[in-house]
Amino acid sequence: MTQVKFAAGCTLLVALHTLSGVAKDVSCDTSSNCSANDDDEASLVALRARGSRQPKLGFDEKVQEIFKQLDTNEDGALQRDEALEAGLQLIRGSAPTSVLGSIPDKNELQALWGDSVHGELNLDEFMQAAELARSSSELDRMLWWKKTTTTTATWLSKTLTPQPVAAVVYSIGTGNHSAARLGLQACLSTWASNLPAGALQIIGRDQPAEMIYSATAWDPAPECEDSHAGGACKDAVGLVKGYKSGTGWVVLLGDDNYVFPHRLELALAQFDPQEPRVLGIPGCSAAQCSAGGLCGGGGQVFSSGALELMIRASGVEAFLAEQKKEAEEVGNFGDLANCRVASNRSLHVQELLGLHGWAESNEELAKDSLEALTFHYITPAQMFQVQKSLDSMPSALMETGRLSTSEYVQRYQQAKLKHVNEQQQRRTSLSALHRS
Structure with a gap:
């Protein structure tokens, strides 16, 4: 030809x-x-x-x-x-x-x-x-x-459309089973639908055929299985790809998270992204990570400064090998592996108020929707319901950011403590099963 x-x-x-x-x-x-x-x-x-x-x-x-x-x-x-x-x-x-x-x-x-x-x-x-x-x-x-x-399609899009460096890159780790596909489609149709160019990356092994409109965001990770262990792998790949984008922050998420991007970015604006910083829900498996433990379900947030220490200092391949080794030693929990890699650089996990790592009822979701940064274990139907309620709010109210009422903070801290304890018990059981 x-x-x-x-x-x-x-x-x-x-x-x-x-x-x-x-x-x-x-x-x-x-x-x-x-x-x-x-x-x-x-x-x-x-x-x-x-x-x-x-x-x-x-x-x-x-x-x-x-x-x-x-x-x-x-x-x-x-x-x-x-x-x-x-x-x-x-x-x-x-x-x-x-x-x-x-x-x-x-x-x-x-x-x-x-x-x-x-x-x-x-x-x-x-x-x-x-x-x-x-x-x-x-x-x-x-x-x-x-x-x-x-x-071809990805190359074509990135060649024709200048890709600005996003202040925050949202990295969704996902699989190719039905629940993951439905969750991801809901994410892309709700909170992620208006993200700027370059702000979204989807880490998965095989892209579902029906996901036409998300093609430019899909970053293949053929080495990562659609399994528990594969989740840790997708975390590592997401951090590397996010780091290479030049962004200020990388937020690791799943296909069952709902995110309030504007609110989260306002919360991150109080920090200098060039300073090494890991933000999240501390406490999970703290005995196995001197950085304070990390419960990743509500999102894991890494500054460019932290990724400089974790990835650039040793190189991409060395980082991937280190993260995989740490994951294998702790039952293949990706958040704990990331915590240990950060700990190896003398970094500590800092709490970011508003990351919800636990399941909530529809009533709780409605109550927390004005102040939360993320939700977890949220169904596609709940994503659309939250989005519908947000769309009906006056834009001026949405632009004000977070209310951070004392009632919300108290409710959040109680739910977080319960979540950390439950996760600790769950991980202890799974780790024992893994060792056997």
């Missing part, structure tokens, strides 16, 4: 053909409805990418018209600026906007790509790229996302 010279854009679109593999055991009827045997969804993508479906009426003519309009000197080739504009028109008209976010203008795109656009893009190459970029049905998009999320 001829490689398109509009390197940074169209070459990627042509690469979809290569990534999809060779079609086999695929049949199409006269209405261009195609089906693939076995699991070969990639084959179906390849077949469609090669144009087996009949072109839309006037598609070729429209592509030719774009080329003709851009080829101002009528030399049969698009030069540098023309190629940039051609790429923008292809992307704007063909690629799913959910992965691209905001499309830059031509000047921004040129600054991003630099010398990667060589120009001299001829009509055949332009039409070929346009055909490969075209995706007219929901099934096409589902399959395209499933097979290219961690390769």
Whole structure:
């Protein structure tokens, strides 16, 4: 296949053909409805990418018209600026906007790509790229996302959309079983739905096919099993990826957490992220971690200063090995392993008031929703209910941040103490089972 010279854009679109593999055991009827045997969804993508479906009426003519309009000197080739504009028109008209976010203008795109656009893009190459970029049905998009999320689509989105460094990166560790999928979808539809670019990362082994709109946030961790031990692994991977993003804070969460991002970020604003600091619910397994113990269910918060000591000082591979070793020694509890790694750097866990690591009734959730930073063990239905109640509140009230009433603080401390004691008993039992 001829490689398109509009390197940074169209070459990627042509690469979809290569990534999809060779079609086999695929049949199409006269209405261009195609089906693939076995699991070969990639084959179906390849077949469609090669144009087996009949072109839309006037598609070729429209592509030719774009080329003709851009080829101002009528030399049969698009030069540098023309190629940039051609790429923008292809992307704007063909690629799913959910992965691209905001499309830059031509000047921004040129600054991003630099010398990667060589120009001299001829009509055949332009039409070929346009055909490969075209995706007219929901099934096409589902399959395209499933097979290219961690390769072409992610690269494309990060290339085209400048990614600002977020003040806080929320790292959700998740699995591919039904409860995790439902919980994650609820997170993405509620509290995480309006996070700025670069503020969310999802750490998991395999991305569920239906998670189309979260593609840019998915960070694959194939080495982490969907198990108790895999949770510790996802913590470590999340810390590394968050550290590499350059953010000020990394917050480790699960797919059963509800977060109040604005409120949490206001709480973190009182600290300097460059100072080594680990925030959370201290107390769990304190006898096994001289940093004070850590109950991770309500969220674990690490400053960039802490991650400098934990990761940069020894290197990524050494950190991952150390965290894995610590996890194996304490029953594969990720929060305790993180606590021990922090303790090895003489760091201590500091309480962050408002992290709820325990389950709550609907009445308790409603009562705490004005002051909590996070909830844990929360069902998808409860997430939507909390979100609905927040959406009905006056925006001015939401912007005030936390009320921090004495009643709430007292209620919080009582619930936290009960939670720490229950977790201690649970972990002691699980550790004994692990040793046996």
